[in-house]
Amino acid sequence: MNKNQSLPWDHPRFKSWVSVARACQLMQQVLTRQLAPLGIKTPHLDILINLYRSPGISQQDLARKLLVGRSNMSMLLPQLEKRGLIARIADRKDRRILRLELTPAGRSATEQGMAIQTALIERTLIHTPLDQCLAMAGNMEIVIAHLMAEERAADSETDAA
Amino acid sequence: MNKNQSLPWDHPRFKSWVSVARACQLMQQVLTRQLAPLGIKTPHLDILINLYRSPGISQQDLARKLLVGRSNMSMLLPQLEKRGLIARIADRKDRRILRLELTPAGRSATEQGMAIQTALIERTLIHTPLDQCLAMAGNMEIVIAHLMAEERAADSETDAA
DNA sequence: TGATTTTTGTTCATCGTTGTACTTTATTGT
DNA sequence: ACAATAAAGTACAACGATGAACAAAAATCA
Secondary structure (H helix, E strand, O other), X not given: OOHHHHOHHHOHHHHHHHHHHHHHHHHHHHHXXXXXXXXXXXXXXXXXXXXXXXXXXXXXXXXXXXXXXHHHHHHHHHHHHHOOOEEEEEOOOOOOOEEEEEOHHHHHHHHHHHHHHHHHHHHHOOOOOHHHHHHHHHHHHHHHHHHHHHHHHHHHHHHHO | OOHHHHOHHHOHHHHHHHHHHHHHHHHHHHHXXXXXXXXXXXXXXXXXXXXXXXXXXXXXXXXXXXOOOHHHHHHHHHHHHHOOOEEEEEOOOOOOOEEEEEOHHHHHHHHHXXXXXXXXXXXXXXXXXXXXXXXXXHHHHHHHHHHHHHHHHHHHHHHHO
């Protein structure tokens, strides 16, 4: 029984992915610390950045973009609203939908947060040549597409059962 | 005021990193689903794989490797012990330390989990050429080193204050 | 039109992770 | 040897995320 052949750390792709996962985990932790002075956490900043780029988005669509559950948005968004960073405006045509927008204070907080995040990423990836950076991004988009397809397939199976 | 110049989505490294982070998040979610039949979750598998490769490691060192808090290990490991997957053996020389090992059942569970994870990664990265995969891993190791340095620097500042 | 199904958002119970405070055991410094 | 300090592990309270059950509004379709 030559189990050694299948040890994961002999698989270059496995090892590579472990590096990616660890880098992401660390990045999240470091970013969390650097955002602390602003009084926001990474999930908040993710939301704010998306509203900055896509104002008027619904909670549902936002949750889909961020790959989290609807209930998550339902917990976080009222907090941000109470803090005066976002506004939730009922859609006139479809009264189920709450459309999300940044307040001026929210826009300002977003810009500060983005500056911190962008600076951190620039500092961290400074030694990664741009072409390799872009190649990586391209590969990651393929990975994302593959994983979403695999997830949809699993969902269909669940439905069928 | 040319704020547009600093919009994060104009920064290629920022955009690239967003792809990386999303891919990681998705990978975790998909892996969680595929591990469900085994009755273990991704944190459990991370632990088991580390014990598979580094038997006799202490809880503290394991926590450091996994980038989580000590208390996390203190919550998870007793669960795995009760399920008969690991053993916690008191060190004779230093009675503070609990050395961790896999039981036969744990080894078997680990092999099943690793098979699932490795297969998922292979499937997902099949279209990423090996050389790009390795280049990515190399870059990620640099990222990890940079972030750990930055975190240590922040810790020192905290101590000084 | 009226009944069924879908979609949007909320609520709540549950679980995982964290940080802090604490106990026990080693190490260090005098 | 003894006091102070550090390290390993635990307990607990707080927070975040999840999924299921639910209410309200729209879409579908007969």
